[in-house]
Amino acid sequence: xxxxxxSIIAGTLVLSILTATGCGEINQTAIPMxxxxxxxxxxxxxxxxxxxxxxxxxxxxxxxxxxxxxTIDKTQVDNPVVQTVDNDYYLSTGFxxxxxxxxxVFMDYxxxxxxxxxxWSENIVLYGHNMAxxxxxxxxxxxxxxxxxxxxxxxxxxxxxxxxxxxxxxxLIITGGDPDSDFLYWTMEELDDKKTFDSYVNSVESKNMIxxxxxxSYGDSILTLSxxxxxxxxxxxxxxxxxxxENEDKKTLLATIQKxxxxxxxxx
Numbered sequence: 171x172x173x174x175x176x177s178i179i180a181g182t183l184v185l186s187i188l189t190a191t192g193c194g195e196i197n198q199t200a201i202p203m204x205x206x207x208x209x210x211x212x213x214x215x216x217x218x219x220x221x222x223x224x225x226x227x228x229x230x231x232x233x234x235x236x237x238x239x240x241t242i243d244k245t246q247v248d249n250p251v252v253q254t255v256d257n258d259y260y261l262s263t264g265f266x267x268x269x270x271x272x273x274x275v276f277m278d279y280x281x282x283x284x285x286x287x288x289x290w291s292e293n294i295v296l297y298g299h300n301m302a303x304x305x306x307x308x309x310x311x312x313x314x315x316x317x318x319x320x321x322x323x324x325x326x327x328x329x330x331x332x333x334x335x336x337x338x339x340x341x342l343i344i345t346g347g348d349p350d351s352d353f354l355y356w357t358m359e360e361l362d363d364k365k366t367f368d369s370y371v372n373s374v375e376s377k378n379m380i381x382x383x384x385x386x387s388y389g390d391s392i393l394t395l396s397x398x399x400x401x402x403x404x405x406x407x408x409x410x411x412x413x414x415x416e417n418e419d420k421k422t423l424l425a426t427i428q429k430x431x432x433x434x435x436x437x438x
Contacts, residue, residue, distance in 0.1 A: 177436050216364055220285045226331035237277055238330045244323040245309040251296060253277040272301050285332045292361035293383040293392040307397035310409055313342050320380055322433050325420055328393055337393045338423050340384045341374035341410035344399050355394060355408065364388040379415050383430025386412050405438050
């Protein structure tokens with residue numbers, strides 16, 4: 171998915187009228203010339219965009235910057251997600267538009283999202299403050315403080331304004347937040363070629379705090395949650411997940427995760 175992708179549909183209808191004249195006579199009787207009736211090529215009706223969910227309708231009335239909603243079981247992550255023209259505004263602005271130290275969970279301004287998942291950026295990056303009271307993304311710290319918690323709650327529900335999607339976590343990492351960091355995850359939303367995709371996943375795996383038992387392949391849709399890591403200066407804690415594929419189910423994936431943890435413990 172290229173940044174600032176636009177789809178322009180243009181159509182031109184050209185109508186050609188052919189006229190014919192006949193000459194000569196057959197049995198001295200003139201044969202009248204007739205013009206066949208004009209026919210129009212059948213046209214496909216434009217596909218209607220999916221309808222907004224009821225929750226999205228309510229949230230958009232409150233804040234037109236709403237692009238989705240995120241929840242994670244057994245945490246306090248239960249927030250609307252917004253997006254605007256930069257990554258500064260919602261650092262200190264609440265969902266209601268008022269100044270608010272905790273800010274709002276927001277999507278990177280370069281990300282592309284909408285009603286059709288195949289048009290999204292391959293890596294959706296969401297930011298939230300690491301609040302001491304566990305609001306915003308503060309409760310994500312539980313994943314790094316208790317690695318076994320990953321086995322209890324490995325799924326994220328990220329909803330757009332049109333549909334709900336389930337993601338499964340495969341990476342928990344601490345990385346730098348400076349421009350000279352070795353992993354500039356915030357610039358890697360467009361993973362639309364295999365080399366770039368594999369580079370992102372390999373960077374996550376090289377820093378991973380968990381033994382990842384899940385496969386992650388080019389073509390998967392990635393979700394990256396970013397919050398400050400308060401124990402070090404200007405570092406970040408990331409929770410990285412992939413969207414469930416068609417025909418995958420949470421029960422089977424959870425069993426895979428728990429078995430992977432058992433196997434890792436047995437090898438220690």
